[in-house]
Amino acid sequence: MSYESYFAERREQQLGELKEFLTIPSISALSEHKQDMIKAAEWVAGKLESAGLENVKIHQTAGHPIVYAEHLHAPGKPTILVYGHYDVQPVDPLNLWETPPFEPTERDGKLYARGATDDKGQVFLHIKAIEALLKQEQQLPVNVKFCIEGEEEISSPNLLTFLNEQQEMLATDAVLISDTSLIEKGKPAISIGLRGLCSLEVSIQASNTDLHSGTYGGGVPNALHAMVELLASLHDKQGRITVEGFYEGVPELTAAMHEEFEKQNFNEEQLKKTLGLSTTYGEEGYTFVERTGARPTLELNGVWGGFQGEGTKTVIPKEAHAKITCRLVGQQDPQRILDAIIAHLHANVQPGVTLKVKPGEKARAFDMDPSIPLLQTAADAYEAVYGTRALFTKDGGSIPIVETFSRQLSAPVIMMGFGLPDENLHAPNEHFNLENFDKGLLTIVEFLKRV
Known part of the structure; x- marks a missing residue:
């Protein structure tokens, strides 16, 4: 059976599982949700186990738990560590949500809920991609480890200690993260820089x-x-x-980096219209995407x-x-x-x-060299599914743990995001476009097979 058919047959079941995940109010910043954090960690552990991962364990920290799992039966093949987080942002202001933030609702091909795109929906894609590979082929093309934490939205205060204590367990050839966005609908991107x-x-x-x-x-x-x-x-x-x-x-922007930004064909006029602005503003001599990505x-x-x-x-x-x-x-x-x-x-x-x-x-800021073979493989995987090769971009946001992972584990970090910039992450009416739910599953499978 093709992977397209496999995922199509199981789409409603898998969406139902994701909705179940999204009903858990795992808000790491609020102490009254401590039990919800434990429940979310247990949910993740259960799904990793049922997907076929081994040595699944919930590691307690001084804060919220970290979930680890592995499948290491591909001798001589690379090891990929999948990182993500199950915690979410607070929901205020509640009155601006069209539907309750922890009652997942489908509207117009989008799934609305807190955590839908940041990061529960994207973490879920990796679990289901691994499950599909194991069910279809009874083995994985690479060795895989998972490290899913519950404190990303509060700057991961306990993850560095975990990395230091478990460096041997987490050793990897690359870290794979889905917590970023496409440039726009149908235009995939791989972030090679975070501020x-x-x-x-x-x-x-x-x-x-x-x-x-x-x-x-x-x-x-x-x-x-x-x-x-x-x-x-x-x-x-x-x-x-x-x-x-x-x-x-x-660093001054090189001619090559200027060219990479130009390839995005970013529409500043549309941005101004969307935001109700008469003009953009910032440091003279740079475009909007350069100001927000590389300055x-x-x-x-x-x-x-x-x-x-x-x-x-x-x-x-x-x-x-x-x-x-x-x-x-x-x-x-x-x-x-x-x-x-x-x-x-x-x-x-x-x-x-x-x-x-x-x-x-x-x-600290984070930068990767786009010529690294694994990054090129990721761009090829996007092209195989989306019909458009991913561009290499620099994102204006910060994911502090990315630089820490790269430095502590001496491994490249591959940021293959499946969100969209307008999905209201951290804001009311957060949602995940289900087109990227479908294509994300296929892209992850494609990437792991190509690796």
């Missing part, structure tokens, strides 16, 4: 209480004024970041202080706050970047106020 990350929270204290703006206005520091002035100093009029040393370690950023994620209720309250705020994240590329060191930003803030803050900075998460 790194660092974050910080900034607080400014002026007086010891809010003050009447009539009695004190013009005579005392205003925390919001000081904050706005300070934040404005972080960029120039051309969109470049003004922090001294920020661009150290940032570093410093973005304000939240700024607040003073009166925010209905009507007017004439106060001079005593304090103001801001949250900042940076996306990093190349050899930018997250700690060095944080130090440089903190130094800039202290050097440019208005006199008469107190500045406090709280550093947050850190992650």
